[in-house]
Amino acid sequence: MSRAPILKVGIVGLGRLGRRHAENLASRVAGAELVAACSPVPAELAWARDTLQVHHLYADYAAMLAHDGLDAVFLVTPTSLHPQQIIQALQAGKHVFCEKPLSLDLEDCRRVSAEAARHPQLKVMIGFVRRFDASYRDAYEKIRQGAIGSPFMVYSQTCDQYDPEGFFVKFAATSGGIFLDCSVHDIDLARWLLGNPQPVKVYASGTRAIHHDLQQFQDVDNGVAICEFDNGRIATFYASRTMPHGHDTMTEITGTAGRLTVGGNPRKNRLEIADAHGVRNECLPSFFERFEDAFLTEVSTFVDAICQQRKLELTLDDATEATRIGIAMRESLLSKQPVML
């Protein structure tokens, strides 16, 4: 039996998440070889060289795309760069994995889809990592098997631990705000778990409970939103940057014959502490510990799809729809009015 060739990959962006993807690609993903890295920051390139033994280092993205034999790029760059970088990669004949969200602008999402349609031999996937988490996947399969009857309601939250450094306040300049940065994961989950319903109307609200400096970006540190879909299906979202206890992502799906909950207790591990304060468990510190396995499964799924010529379940249309709903939530937050879709 002939073995599939090894996919030669270049990574772009080696920040908070790019380093994690780079570590996975360098040693944990069968079928892939990390051959090149790109960043405008020399220290990040030095890290890739010294820690991961990546020898082809580029400060310029176009130069990396011209690297001989490169098959695919991983874009882990600021969201505002995603659409143009995806288009450039497709035009250079590369498969593309890009972090979420696809874009903050609907027209840009459509430009990416149009370019992808011109290159049907190339795969493009946006990193909605929760679809690759074992518990979310189990919930999805059980819903498909009819375990909770007909699902009609989702509650989903992404709540980050309070960070006194306020990393995300600076990040807010390019992140698109709390709904497009955080709730976009929950929006994608709600669509996936409810069977891709059509959104009809959203309403959003929010507050600056601690980080008042978010006002300069018209952003909030706690946001809530409701999205009504067709056929009476509905989703409620909550995103927060101020949780004292840790990273608290959870989702509840209610159907006509039952309810499924993923992550109801965001426990760090199986240790339970009983002492004078009561009985408790510690909480996960950040999204990365919660989804560490899922990040690896996500990347492996993408690489396998290319090597085995398999269709990707997660499409650019899914990513565009998540952005469309996220934009409507931001509009509603700013206008204080419901937004029709």
Ligand SMILES: NC(=O)c1ccc[n+]([C@@H]2O[C@H](COP(=O)([O-])OP(=O)(O)OC[C@H]3O[C@@H](n4cnc5c(N)ncnc54)[C@H](O)[C@@H]3O)[C@@H](O)[C@H]2O)c1
């Ligand atoms: N899936 C998730 O749960 C998740 C979690 C965190 C971040 N993200 C997404 O990942 C992306 C990156 O986020 P982050 O937290 O790693 O940000 P970051 O600011 O820590 O890193 C951004 C990286 O991009 C590099 N960069 C900037 N401009 C560049 C350019 N022109 N060419 C090449 N590289 C450039 C920077 O040097 C840095 O290495 C964002 O789109 C974010 O939404 C997703």
